[in-house]
Amino acid sequence: MTRHIDTVADATAYPEREQPYTELGLKADEYARIREILGRRPTSAELAMYSVMWSEHCSYKSSKVHLRQFGDKKPETDALLVGIGENAGVVDIGQGWAVTFKVESHNHPSYVEPYQGAATGVGGIVRDIISMGARPVAVMDPLRFGAADHPDTHRVLPGVVAGIGGYGNCLGLPNIGGEVVFDPCYQGNPLVNALCVGTLRHEDIHLASAKGVGNLVVLYGAKTGGDGIGGASILASETFDEGGPTKRPAVQVGDPFMEKLLIECTLEVLHAGLVEGIQDLGAAGISCATSELASNGEGGMHVRLDSVPLRDATLTPEEILMSESQERMAAVVTPEKIDAFLEICRKWDVTADVIGEVTDTGRLVIEWHGEVIVDVPPRTVAHDGPVYHRPYARPSWQDALQADDPGLLARPVTAAELRDTVLTLVGSPNLASKTWVTAQYDRYVQGNTVLAQPEDAGVIRVDEESGLGVAISTDCNGRFAKLDPYAGAQLALAEAYRNVAATGAAPLAVTNCLNFGSPEDPDVMWQFERAVTGLADGCLELGIPVTGGNVSFYNQTGDVAIHPTPVVGVLGVIDDVARRTPMAFRAIGDVVLVLGETREELAGSEWAHVVHGHLGGLPPKVDLAAERALGEVLVAAARGSLVTAAHDVSDGGIAQVLVEMALREGVGATVRVPAGLDPFVFLVGESTARAVVTADPARAATLEALATQHGVPVARIGVVTGPGDDLQVDLVVGDSVAWTLAELRATADATLPALFG
Amino acid sequence: MRIGVVTFPGSLDDHDAARAVRIAGGEAVALWHADADLHGVDAVVLPGGFSYGDYLRCGAIARFAPVMGTLVDAANGGLPVLGICNGFQVLCESHLLPGALVRNDSLHFVCRDQRLRIESTDTAWTSAYEIGQEIVVPLKNGEGGYVADEATLDLLEGDGRVVARYLEVNPNGSRRDIAGISNARGNVVGLMPHPEHAVEPLTGPSTDGLRFFTSILKGLVEA
Numbered sequence: 012m013t014r015h016i017d018t019v020a021d022a023t024a025y026p027e028r029e030q031p032y033t034e035l036g037l038k039a040d041e042y043a044r045i046r047e048i049l050g051r052r053p054t055s056a057e058l059a060m061y062s063v064m065w066s067e068h069c070s071y072k073s074s075k076v077h078l079r080q081f082g083d084k085k086p087e088t089d090a091l092l093v094g095i096g097e098n099a100g101v102v103d104i105g106q107g108w109a110v111t112f113k114v115e116s117h118n119h120p121s122y123v124e125p126y127q128g129a130a131t132g133v134g135g136i137v138r139d140i141i142s143m144g145a146r147p148v149a150v151m152d153p154l155r156f157g158a159a160d161h162p163d164t165h166r167v168l169p170g171v172v173a174g175i176g177g178y179g180n181c182l183g184l185p186n187i188g189g190e191v192v193f194d195p196c197y198q199g200n201p202l203v204n205a206l207c208v209g210t211l212r213h214e215d216i217h218l219a220s221a222k223g224v225g226n227l228v229v230l231y232g233a234k235t236g237g238d239g240i241g242g243a244s245i246l247a248s249e250t251f252d253e254g255g256p257t258k259r260p261a262v263q264v265g266d267p268f269m270e271k272l273l274i275e276c277t278l279e280v281l282h283a284g285l286v287e288g289i290q291d292l293g294a295a296g297i298s299c300a301t302s303e304l305a306s307n308g309e310g311g312m313h314v315r316l317d318s319v320p321l322r323d324a325t326l327t328p329e330e331i332l333m334s335e336s337q338e339r340m341a342a343v344v345t346p347e348k349i350d351a352f353l354e355i356c357r358k359w360d361v362t363a364d365v366i367g368e369v370t371d372t373g374r375l376v377i378e379w380h381g382e383v384i385v386d387v388p389p390r391t392v393a394h395d396g397p398v399y400h401r402p403y404a405r406p407s408w409q410d411a412l413q414a415d416d417p418g419l420l421a422r423p424v425t426a427a428e429l430r431d432t433v434l435t436l437v438g439s440p441n442l443a444s445k446t447w448v449t450a451q452y453d454r455y456v457q458g459n460t461v462l463a464q465p466e467d468a469g470v471i472r473v474d475e476e477s478g479l480g481v482a483i484s485t486d487c488n489g490r491f492a493k494l495d496p497y498a499g500a501q502l503a504l505a506e507a508y509r510n511v512a513a514t515g516a517a518p519l520a521v522t523n524c525l526n527f528g529s530p531e532d533p534d535v536m537w538q539f540e541r542a543v544t545g546l547a548d549g550c551l552e553l554g555i556p557v558t559g560g561n562v563s564f565y566n567q568t569g570d571v572a573i574h575p576t577p578v579v580g581v582l583g584v585i586d587d588v589a590r591r592t593p594m595a596f597r598a599i600g601d602v603v604l605v606l607g608e609t610r611e612e613l614a615g616s617e618w619a620h621v622v623h624g625h626l627g628g629l630p631p632k633v634d635l636a637a638e639r640a641l642g643e644v645l646v647a648a649a650r651g652s653l654v655t656a657a658h659d660v661s662d663g664g665i666a667q668v669l670v671e672m673a674l675r676e677g678v679g680a681t682v683r684v685p686a687g688l689d690p691f692v693f694l695v696g697e698s699t700a701r702a703v704v705t706a707d708p709a710r711a712a713t714l715e716a717l718a719t720q721h722g723v724p725v726a727r728i729g730v731v732t733g734p735g736d737d738l739q740v741d742l743v744v745g746d747s748v749a750w751t752l753a754e755l756r757a758t759a760d761a762t763l764p765a766l767f768g
Numbered sequence: 769m770r771i772g773v774v775t776f777p778g779s780l781d782d783h784d785a786a787r788a789v790r791i792a793g794g795e796a797v798a799l800w801h802a803d804a805d806l807h808g809v810d811a812v813v814l815p816g817g818f819s820y821g822d823y824l825r826c827g828a829i830a831r832f833a834p835v836m837g838t839l840v841d842a843a844n845g846g847l848p849v850l851g852i853c854n855g856f857q858v859l860c861e862s863h864l865l866p867g868a869l870v871r872n873d874s875l876h877f878v879c880r881d882q883r884l885r886i887e888s889t890d891t892a893w894t895s896a897y898e899i900g901q902e903i904v905v906p907l908k909n910g911e912g913g914y915v916a917d918e919a920t921l922d923l924l925e926g927d928g929r930v931v932a933r934y935l936e937v938n939p940n941g942s943r944r945d946i947a948g949i950s951n952a953r954g955n956v957v958g959l960m961p962h963p964e965h966a967v968e969p970l971t972g973p974s975t976d977g978l979r980f981f982t983s984i985l986k987g988l989v990e991a
Contacts, residue, residue, distance in 0.1 A: 176877045180908075181818045183780030268778050268821025360777060451877045455906045455965040455972070456816075458784040472971065475787075589970060 035062035063295035070396035073530035080547035081557040100558025114206035116563035121203035125170025130178035138291035144217035145209025157198030159440035181267035186452035187469025199568035221308030231363035236322035239263030239335030276359040288343035305389035311370035403536035415627025443762035478587035482516035489574030491630035497545035507581035512642035515649025516583030523560035528572020595675035607701030637700035679736030682729030772809035780817030788964035792981030811848035814855025827857030848892040856958035867916030873941025882907035903976035914942040
């Protein structure tokens with residue numbers, strides 16, 4: 012018996028058939044709007060398409076009204092070659108080179124099935140980059156998990172890390188940075204964000220559009236299977252219900268080998284000039300690719316869905332339209348070039364099939380064995396989805412949270428107590444060495460990795476001749492964002508900016524991955540509105556544009572949302588990677604200096620979190636003018652070879668910075684707390700716009716003059732001693748604390764292996 | 769001197785191997801898995817990566833590529849061949865080298881700066897080193913544990929065919945800390961660590977790996 016397919020003719024003939032729109036994630040008013048657009052009920056295939064494309068994940072229906080600020084407040088810049096809205100923004104880095112970079116979330120799939128969820132997160136972002144015509148050159152993964160010692164973290168983290176490594180290593184992409192953060196707020200909602208950066212020549216930029224009537228639509232890459240059906244609407248756009256049924260079938264399964272072939276094949280057809288338009292297949296699969304290509308082009312496309320090669324012959328047309336099978340791309344190719352295109356696909360053993368052509372009808376028409384099952388205006392699917400002005404309001408608890416200042420928390424008093432406090436922090440999961448994670452990622456492949464974790468930012472050489480390179484860092488402190496989402500987003504931006512500048516690269520552009528709870532909760536929506544506004548205002552003030560980004564809502568279990576977590580990625584450019592600044596103490600006798608001003612700022616700090624489990628008060632003061640000045644000093648110092656090392660001050664304060672600089676190459680230092688500062692506040696406070704640097708004694712005065720010229724406070728705090736020497740801090744006259752590098756290393760290295768094996 | 773670098777579907781470190789050849793002063797020639805012609809090269813590098821996704825068994829599918837049929841004959845005739853990581857696995861699967869590479873004993877992929885001791889300079893690829901020289905090069909593999917039966921291991925040791933050994937840490941459970949071996953003639957070498965990633969001070973932990981490539985070039989010039 013063959014199943015009856017619901018055709019457009021049926022939809023007209025039987026207008027009142029009951030349709031399962033709520034099961035597909037559509038609201039009643041959204042369903043009514045589809046009927047209004049079409050002037051009839053949708054067919055089941057049309058309903059499938061609208062349901063995935065109008066999902067929160069694909070349509071940004073709750074976030075759109077706020078995200079406009081990134082465009083409205085865009086700073087004056089010549090750097091942006093392609094802006095927001097394409098698969099990924101493209102930035103000019105000079106010498107005819109351009110860079111595209113983007114970060115996306117794969118949070119929900121990674122919780123359901125950690126290995127595949129994280130692996131396919133890498134795969135998806137890589138396809139975004141290649142569809143711009145760029146060669147992917149690096150990845151990094153900002154990760155957030157529940158409490159480090161929670162049993163479910165033990166389930167999720169090893170799988171996520173293995174999945175990222177298993178997929179990314181097999182693609183030959185160096186993993187050069189990222190974050191690993193633990194906080195109980197992420198217990199049921201780990202955040203698995205994936206960033207990819209690609210490079211291209213200006214003339215190689217490609218956009219997703221279906222132009223030229225009669226041009227052919229080619230689907231190439233993996234065959235379509237039953238995996239990931241409705242992933243965008245079901246997984247990414249709904250809150251997990253506690254004790255709900257398993258959603259494993261909605262998670263996609265990755266094949267990194269196929270993706271590697273797809274990268275090489277795609278770059279070869281693009282460089283051969285065989286492609287008019289190109290689009291990756293990610294969330295919403297063929298629904299998304301066909302409607303977006305048509306919508307961006309001349310408005311019409313005719314597709315024969317039965318031409319799609321299948322892994323499973325029993326798939327229905329609705330399932331084929333919704334499938335999120337990985338490693339697929341769609342291209343628009345002229346009839347004259349199709350043979351050459353297919354020949355290159357054959358060279359790479361990549362399956363490719365013509366599934367339709369571009370028309371001038373203004374309609375996306377999809378046939379199934381000769382019968383029309385979809386006939387829609389493509390813009391209504393791809394771009395003119397619903398837009399919500401969700402209600403938002405400052406949470407009733409926000410004032411009490413901000414009033415709960417950490418000023419009264421017990422602090423270490425004696426030198427011995429301070430010594431122990433620093434050791435406790437060094438071994439705490441968020442500050443401890445992440446080698447257990449990063450050793451599972453290949454950071455060397457492609458041979459252009461100049462700096463990688465645990466350095467402040469990853470640095471990749473783009474041009475072997477000139478030494479032109481880029482630096483990238485992602486950051487976010489969700490605790491700060493919880494205390495004040497506007498400031499928190501700016502602090503994330505400031506930290507990523509500072510990290511990039513610390514390597515000697517000039518910050519140039521911003522991407523983001525905005526991870527929040529349910530947009531249907533006015534508290535969460537307020538956090539979101541504040542964070543977006545803060546980020547847009549901050550980018551305007553720092554003079555670096557947002558080139559793209561991603562929103563992940565519904566990161567909550569029941570009524571409990573995650574901390575607002577606007578992960579910000581900053582990309583910088585460095586004219587010659589040979590002049591990059593690493594973070595390690597190295598040369599005996601180098602002067603240690605601190606740039607920036609230290610204030611008593613402990614709210615949301617790692618110390619308050621680890622030692623007291625406390626979160627309250629106001630986060631550190633945001634001073635973007637100071638960040639900009641500090642950045643200018645760090646970049647000028649690198650260009651002028653005035654610094655031998657630099658490390659940004661953030662989580663854990665200056666104590667953590669000194670420990671990391673000492674452990675990197677196993678070289679100690681002796682520093683003293685500047686006069687007038689409380690040693691505890693100096694060592695663990697988290698005031699921003701600060702960095703610790705080292706300089707050759709002969710050049711330290713020049714560096715100090717440079718800092719002063721930019722209005723950046725600078726103080727000599729000590730000297731690099733030698734390999735294997737202790738890290739010593741003189742607190743006041745006659746009173747000091749010291750740690751051997753061996754005990755610091757043992758403490759920092761033990762934590763993650765003890766937790767995760 | 770022309771050194772061929774084979775690209776299989778899924779090869780990843782092919783460009784890196786070619787760069788190392790160039791930095792050492794040679795000409796790198798791209799060879800394609802489906803082309804049985806070696807194009808007159810003087811030596812061949814089988815690079816790292818995940819040929820054919822490492823599906824079935826690492827190197828098991830690559831071994832049947834058209835280029836390998838020619839290469840096995842040429843290697844048996846004395847053509848110098850260096851297999852790095854996945855290339856080492858391909859050489860074992862091709863029976864140009866004895867033994868096999870199995871999953872790391874840690875069960876994790878591992879990427880680290882690895883200290884090695886050069887144990888033999890009687891090969892085409894290590895002649896520029898000193899016996900006992902310690903070097904640091906990147907290691908990155910998921911299935912790098914070298915295994916062979918005891919008789920084979922004894923034979924390799926006895927004939928001086930252990931080319932390099934892991935120092936300080938055995939990163940993958942290799943028998944007798946073996947990081948690389950050669951065939952009896954010394955023209956075919958398999959190595960799990962990646963010397964091609966230690967040829968520039970800016971991008972590698974050292975430049976210790978360069979001598980694998982200068983060894984072969986020097987040997988070819990003198991031959």
